[in-house]
Amino acid sequence: MGEPTIREIRPLFFSPLVLLEVPDCDGLNRELLLEAAAMRAASPGLQVSNQGGWHSPLDFFERTEPGCTALARLIVDAIRQATLVLAPGYDFSAVTLQCEGWINVSGQGALNTPHDHPGWAWSGTYYVQIPDGSPDRSGCIEFLDSRTNLRAITIEGATCFMGKYTHCPVAGTMVLFPSYLRHWVYPNDRQGERVSVAFNARFARRPPLQGGSLGSRS
Numbered sequence: 001m002g003e004p005t006i007r008e009i010r011p012l013f014f015s016p017l018v019l020l021e022v023p024d025c026d027g028l029n030r031e032l033l034l035e036a037a038a039m040r041a042a043s044p045g046l047q048v049s050n051q052g053g054w055h056s057p058l059d060f061f062e063r064t065e066p067g068c069t070a071l072a073r074l075i076v077d078a079i080r081q082a083t084l085v086l087a088p089g090y091d092f093s094a095v096t097l098q099c100e101g102w103i104n105v106s107g108q109g110a111l112n113t114p115h116d117h118p119g120w121a122w123s124g125t126y127y128v129q130i131p132d133g134s135p136d137r138s139g140c141i142e143f144l145d146s147r148t149n150l151r152a153i154t155i156e157g158a159t160c161f162m163g164k165y166t167h168c169p170v171a172g173t174m175v176l177f178p179s180y181l182r183h184w185v186y187p188n189d190r191q192g193e194r195v196s197v198a199f200n201a202r203f204a205r206r207p208p209l210q211g212g213s214l215g216s217r218s
Contacts (some may be wrong), residue, residue: 014160015146017167018082018176022074022126025172031067032128036103036195046102049184053110060101060197071126071197075099075174079122079201082176094206101199106139110194112185114144120179120200127169131192138189140168141175144182169196 022028036056045054061072076097083090104112117123130139145163154161166186167175177183179200188194 020174035065049112049115053106056103058100061099095203099201106188106194111187114184116182117179120202122201123179124176126174126197129195131190133190139194140186142166
């Protein structure tokens, strides 16, 4: 009798954290910083999970500024890529993609309290500017285990056994994750401002075409 051989490991009930990098993003980030400054000057912002800092209205995907529209297209593409990795046969022609987004500007000491995003499928953040300096965990995003009945003893190094996971971003990168994942953002302990664009997305089923036609869908 030989040793047992692993035939397959299936990722049951796992929560994907999708990490993306936007190449050659310096020009885009400069545009976004200028546009965010103008938006901030025109609006007092919202108070949601942010403690300190500025949270824009939820109209990012309706903005017409060039930086905003360029990033909106990149976000939509990232959502499509991530969806196809998880569901390779997903039929985008049968749904419409609904998105909302906002800009966060977090000065020194600002943070976001633990929260999730009910009513959405994907959530994410694009990082426009991360202040230089230490400590290293300043402004990091931390995800909390959504399995409320988890009582297993941790296996060191196995992320599926972890009760939380911390990601420290850099400018020009994006994170994408299921909206049910509870998360929060560490205080910005640096002197510069941390600027990011956060977003939610979901798919809405298209209504059936009238008259039984199977014509093209826009």
